Amino acid sequence: MEALKSYLAGQWVSGEGKGQTLYDPSTEEALATTSTEGLDFGGARAYGASKGGAALRAMTFAQRGEMLLALSRAIHSKRDELIESGMKNAGNTRSDAKFDVDGASGTLAAYGELGKSLGDATFFSDGEPISLGRSSRVSGQHVLVPRRGVAVHVNAFNFPAWGLAEKAACAWLAGMPVISKPATATAMLTVRMTEALVASGALPEGALQMIAGPSGDLIDRLGPQDVLAFTGAGSTGAMLRSKKNVIDHAVRVNVEADSLNAAILGSDVERGSDTWLLFITDVARDITQKAGQKCTAIRRVFVPKAMLEAACEDLVERLYGCVVGSPFAEGVTVGPLATAAQLRDVRAGLDRFVQAGAKVLTGGSAAVQGKGAPEGKGYFVAPTVLLAEDAHRINIVHEHEVFGPATTVLPYESNDECVQLVARAGGGLVSTVYTDDRAVSAEVALGIAAYHGRVCVANSRMGSGWLGPGTVLPQLLHGGPGRAGGGEELGGHRGMLLYMQRTALQGFGPLIEGAVAGSKRL
Ligand code: NAP
Numbered sequence: 001m002e003a004l005k006s007y008l009a010g011q012w013v014s015g016e017g018k019g020q021t022l023y024d025p026s027t028e029e030a031l032a033t034t035s036t037e038g039l040d041f042g043g044a045r046a047y048g049a050s051k052g053g054a055a056l057r058a059m060t061f062a063q064r065g066e067m068l069l070a071l072s073r074a075i076h077s078k079r080d081e082l083i084e085s086g087m088k089n090a091g092n093t094r095s096d097a098k099f100d101v102d103g104a105s106g107t108l109a110a111y112g113e114l115g116k117s118l119g120d121a122t123f124f125s126d127g128e129p130i131s132l133g134r135s136s137r138v139s140g141q142h143v144l145v146p147r148r149g150v151a152v153h154v155n156a157f158n159f160p161a162w163g164l165a166e167k168a169a170c171a172w173l174a175g176m177p178v179i180s181k182p183a184t185a186t187a188m189l190t191v192r193m194t195e196a197l198v199a200s201g202a203l204p205e206g207a208l209q210m211i212a213g214p215s216g217d218l219i220d221r222l223g224p225q226d227v228l229a230f231t232g233a234g235s236t237g238a239m240l241r242s243k244k245n246v247i248d249h250a251v252r253v254n255v256e257a258d259s260l261n262a263a264i265l266g267s268d269v270e271r272g273s274d275t276w277l278l279f280i281t282d283v284a285r286d287i288t289q290k291a292g293q294k295c296t297a298i299r300r301v302f303v304p305k306a307m308l309e310a311a312c313e314d315l316v317e318r319l320y321g322c323v324v325g326s327p328f329a330e331g332v333t334v335g336p337l338a339t340a341a342q343l344r345d346v347r348a349g350l351d352r353f354v355q356a357g358a359k360v361l362t363g364g365s366a367a368v369q370g371k372g373a374p375e376g377k378g379y380f381v382a383p384t385v386l387l388a389e390d391a392h393r394i395n396i397v398h399e400h401e402v403f404g405p406a407t408t409v410l411p412y413e414s415n416d417e418c419v420q421l422v423a424r425a426g427g428g429l430v431s432t433v434y435t436d437d438r439a440v441s442a443e444v445a446l447g448i449a450a451y452h453g454r455v456c457v458a459n460s461r462m463g464s465g466w467l468g469p470g471t472v473l474p475q476l477l478h479g480g481p482g483r484a485g486g487g488e489e490l491g492g493h494r495g496m497l498l499y500m501q502r503t504a505l506q507g508f509g510p511l512i513e514g515a516v517a518g519s520k521r522l
Helices: 041-057 061-077 079-089 094-118 162-174 184-199 234-241 244-248 274-292 305-319 340-355 415-423 438-449 460-465 492-499 509-515
Strands: 002-004 006-008 011-013 020-023 030-034 124-131 138-146 151-154 178-181 208-210 227-231 252-256 262-265 300-304 359-364 382-387 406-412 428-434 452-458 477-480 487-490 500-508
Touching (some): 002 184, 006 041, 030 079, 030 184, 041 208, 061 079, 061 162, 061 184, 079 094, 094 162, 094 184, 094 274, 094 492, 124 509, 138 509, 162 184, 162 487, 162 492, 227 234, 227 492, 252 477, 252 487, 262 274, 262 415, 274 305, 274 382, 274 428, 300 305, 300 415, 305 359, 305 382, 305 406, 340 382, 438 452, 487 492, 492 500
Parallel strands (some): 002 030, 151 227, 227 252, 262 428, 382 406
Antiparallel strands (some): 006 208, 020 030, 138 500, 359 382, 452 477
16 A cells, blocks of 8 residues: 655655555545654754745746646646546545646646736735834834744645645745645645646745645644645644744734625525526535535525525425445546544534434435445435425534535525624624615625625626636635634735735835835735
């Protein structure tokens, strides 16, 4: 069986001992092992900060952009192999694995183009010079310069390719080296992708290190110039951001956590209209794509009370054609969950919803025999729609994320009530209002905006530019307040700011002007 290696200080290395086993979630067969025990994480941190940081800071934005474009091409050239790896180790259908792998190369390419457009500068000036006296002799100018430490990226199991790329693209373009740590259970694809990135020759020494497993004492070693960007469960994020050294050194932390994203059917939308069909299509896609293991997936579906029965009927009908099973079996549209622990959590979550009063309209927590999977094996869950007729009293719907192929439909009677119900999740990544009506869009979209990092307003007139709310785009913010972790990623140049220090230069105007001459003004 393959023993996966980590890439630290420019070498492929293995830890001591037996380590952990990675599985094929369709068959429960062991695929590989990995150990990071005894690896020198302190050395990796120092190596990244000194070698990688210096090399990246010496490059212009345009050169970093060219590097990102080369890395994007490197992933694309290994696309089939990477997709295969996602199908095997993460249980992704081919189309789900493409979503992850193409998302990785696409995000690197988008940041590559951004880098080229920023030109020969190496840092930003933020706003115009500010005159601080009667003449321009004393002035102030804010600048954004790359931090001098390492960016440690801790990622969730559901996007082993995109997770590395979306965070690294921002850090590299800002001028910071990266140590990326995928979730152990699905690390195989990240290892394959790192091999491709390293082999491309496009990365300066020290710009990328990758830990294929637990990160040992790395987080405890982070210091004041380092950045920790985490994606995963809210409880893990809370634990990492409250570590003593993270607090003592004010290590900059970004957390992307859980979310109970909503889809809201506007009160103006009629059954069978194109906007109605778009709404049903988007909700069904988010239940089934990646077996619902997307942080952006629609977990709560708000429908005007008068339309409740019709919406439930159409949604359930749309899911009839789904085939759950191994991604390698003909016709399968929904793969397994990634791990045995996820299967246990999702089933337990669904049971809790039902105990709290939700009705199962289709699917549920019962065991499923996946197509093409050995008898009784695999971590499969049927696409599930629940109905919570009392949207106010079934609290768990607004509190607990079932990270699988499931959503809950809830009725509302007025826009105000809908906004209040959406807000009960305590902050989220993305919610969508489906409407053709300007008043509904203004009231609901702006009403829920303060609770989200992204709000979509969708109808049938958008055409092919609409990818659904579940696709995270490099141009727009990803993150959200409260439950979602309070973080911000991507959003074009905004995603770079996590890795840069904003500093006010103050003093003799002509000297400051000279110091910022090589910057790109934001
Ligand atoms: P998780 O258990 O919190 O794990 C996330 C990452 O944290 C993994 O790489 C894990 O490594 C690592 N980790 C755990 N304990 C650690 C420690 N003590 N020190 C350093 N690293 C540690 O979450 P998950 O089960 O992978 O992901 C599911 C959750 O992530 C869901 O709740 C989902 O909503 C959320 N999510 C959010 C987003 C977003 O962008 N907001 C995206 C995807 C997923 P090991 O695997 O080695 O334990």
